[in-house]
Amino acid sequence: MNRIETVFSQLKSQNRAALIPFITAGDPDSATTVAIMHRLTQAGVDLIELGVPFSDPMADGPTIQRSSERALKHRISLKDVFSMVAEFRKSNQSTPVVLMGYANPVEAMGYRNFIQAASQAGVDGVLVVDYPPEESAEWVRNLKEQNIDPIFLLSPTTPESRIKHVAELASGYVYYVSLKGVTGASHLDLHEVGNKVSQLRSHIRIPIGVGFGIRDEQTARSVAEQADAVVIGSRIVEEIEHSPAENLLANVGALVESLRRAIDAKSAL
């Protein structure tokens, strides 16, 4: 069993939903990113999505765009991202790390080099926003050979036929984008999310995470009642953006602890 499967099977036995934070690697700088990752695990997260900064993040709203721009000011490259993961792995062998980003940095490095470096650094899954299943056959095969999970997105506009296709390719978990829009938007329809997650369950055997538009404890808790994992990105990235350096870890920690409590409250219902 790999780290992602282990985490989800433990949570399942405890009837708890996973809390998955997203942060951008290199925001505000490389050293702080590793410290934030450790602080996140102390605060009780189950898996970390680490964003690979890109100059043209088309699926992201302004908050995550700015985090990418901050990271790119330090010229953060994929090599730097792998170093951060390797550094994190020196003292954490259990928390899965999923890289999330766009195709071109992967293309520039080459599939095989990328996958080899990811495997060596201790990466558990990869989500490339602009590699849809149709363009991904070889990519998925190569990832799976190295025991790295290809994570795919599903959206409110995904028809049933495609859900089946994604179900065949995906491993680890699938990431349901809970609204039509970019990251950080705020018009989440919880009822619709519930319906769609039930529909997904009839085709998808692996855990279902829900993200985009989850900004507060109450929404996180409601989503946790329906999904196997709650993904929170922009809200945490905002905290990183607005915190003075000396309070950054404490603020992020406090925010994530409150989200953790909200999510766990669902199993106590």
Place this chain on the structure above:
Amino acid sequence: MKIYDLPDKRGHFGPYGGTFVAETLISALDELCRQYEHYRNDVEFQTEFFQELKHYVGRPSPIYHAKRWSEYLGGAQILLKREDLNHTGAHKINNTVGQALLARRMGKRRIIAETGAGQHGVASATVAARYGMECVVYMGSEDVKRQATNVYRMKLLGATVIPVDSGSRTLKDALNEAMRDWVTNVSCTYYIIGTVAGPHPYPMMVRDFQAIIGNEAKQQMQEEYGRQPDALIACVGGGSNAIGLFYPYISEENVRMIGVEAAGKGIDTHEHAATLVTGRPGVLHGNRTYLIQDENGQIIETHSISAGLDYPGVGPEHAWLKDCGRAEYVAVTDDEALAAFHALCRFEGIIPALESSHALAYAAKLAPTLDKDQLLLVNLSGRGDKDMATVAEQSGISL
């Protein structure tokens, strides 16, 4: 010879093209493919399209022999395909008419568009007014400053222009923002991409709508000159005017096809937009193609005196035509383009767009190396009225 039938069903031109977008857009693109596939073979749609091109755009555009300039250059004869004479002053309207007619049939009342120089934005705002649709145009805030007249023109036509402040604040960022709008409003909105880039079916569809340029040229050349030109020359930013001229000629192997990119301040500087000449393949804006990027795969800001060529990518079909050797791609500098701009003004009484001036500049280099009976057909893709301020500034004049 082998019949050219690209792209394949999923929009691939060899290794290029394809559909590299986030999941939320896939079903909208699938729907667009289905609808376009239907209407491209629909007689009633095609009839309306050609009627609109004739009566609203003013087609066919003539081929004009630039006799005085050719004589001065002392070599091949330079012929100009006069897309500058179209309504709104450029080839862009061919495509926006086609896509607006499609949007209307798909029941979409809101159209969005990205624009660099503003020509595609104006062409989109124009057809939105013509067909009674809401229109939102995304434009980099740098370009909003550089192209104030076109911004005002779009507003006159009833469009909302939204300045984009992210990234380099130019065309690529406007495209990112239009994609974000589309993801958010996908059920009611039609996205009119202005060039032969983006995810499938855009590169194919925009090419098909622009192919009127080459199809007319083929017929006009036969009627007026009794033969086809020796070479076609067109500027390439995203590449829609070039592919429109080239596509009908792909199987005519004795006709050279030359795409001219923007070398800006020189391809050995970092300030240029010569994607095919200097770039490497990658994935951006929904397709695999050549890109101007750094060693880490980050997209680099480009430069050209012409806002319409200031783009770090290029249509995937051009990437394929380059790799298979069917078309040649070269680059000319800002200064060379400006010199050709002034030459056409003085020798022919035609003020060309700065984009088209790149094609003219290469024609001016090539013509003297060829015999006087050779024919070069240059796509004069747009008129230069929009560039008055830029050109004046280069001459130290403030308008």
